[in-house]
Amino acid sequence: MTAPHRLRADAARNRANILRAARTLFAARGEGAGIDEIAREAGVAVGTLYRHFPTKADLVQAIVGDLVHRIFTALDEAVARIDAGGSAFAELALLAGRISEAAGTDRTVRTAIGPLGMRADQELARRGGSLLSRIVAAGHAEGSLHRDVTAADLMLALGNLPGDDLPEAARRRWVQLVLRGLAADPARVSGAVAVHA
CATH class of the missing domain: 1.10.10.60 (Homeodomain-like)
Structure with missing residues (x-):
């Protein structure tokens, strides 16, 4: 036995x-x-x-699945903080900065971001889209996100974060430039990025 x-x-x-x-x-x-x-x-x-x-694909899926779970956990936590009165833009800056930092040391991060966008199965795409839509709605309500920014824009931005092909300073600069493009008032970006860098 x-x-x-x-x-x-x-x-x-x-x-x-x-x-x-x-x-x-x-x-x-x-x-x-x-x-x-x-x-x-x-x-x-x-x-x-x-x-x-x-198969190797099964092994990759297991690794990426764990990263996807962590990304959705981070999104859930960001939405919870926003619901509790936190700044949507600050949460978006924090999220983009953390994902960019992780992508700089882990080449599988960009693969894991795919489930938020076009490469997702329908259930993951719905969940990711719903969470990002809540961040966008909160950003519009607080006046921090440009009025025409959509959840699809956030998916595009997060899905194309640079990885270890750029040095850390360039990755941070990339995040700052993307956030400026999303912001209703680009002058707010430096403070949000500095707080969460």
Whole structure:
């Protein structure tokens, strides 16, 4: 009776090691990291990796799915703070800055942003669009977002954040320029970015 339990524990440990190794390698090199290399980094045989993730796409989906969950958690938290009286523009600046910072160290972040926009399945697209629409509505109500800004504009902006192809200072500047384009009063942007940089 104890042997099957031990195998399940070993399998869970192997899966966790595979995911850890894949996160590390995908973050550093993107989806080009090889299965053999991931298995070696995880300390498992390639066959063991394939038992848990039959294709590389399955492994990528597991990694990206975790990032998508974290992005939606950040959106939920931003909307909750806005609902509690926080500034929509400050929350948008914080969100863009955090995603840009993460994209600078993790090449899978930009892949994970896709579920907010055109590459999403319908359920994720609806959820992302709904949360971004609430941020936009609050920004319009407080007068901080330009009147013609839409949730689709935010999806476009967040989905095209630069990654590790730009140095940190250039990524921050990119965020600041995008926020100026979205702001009803571009003079407010420097303060919002400075607070959350």
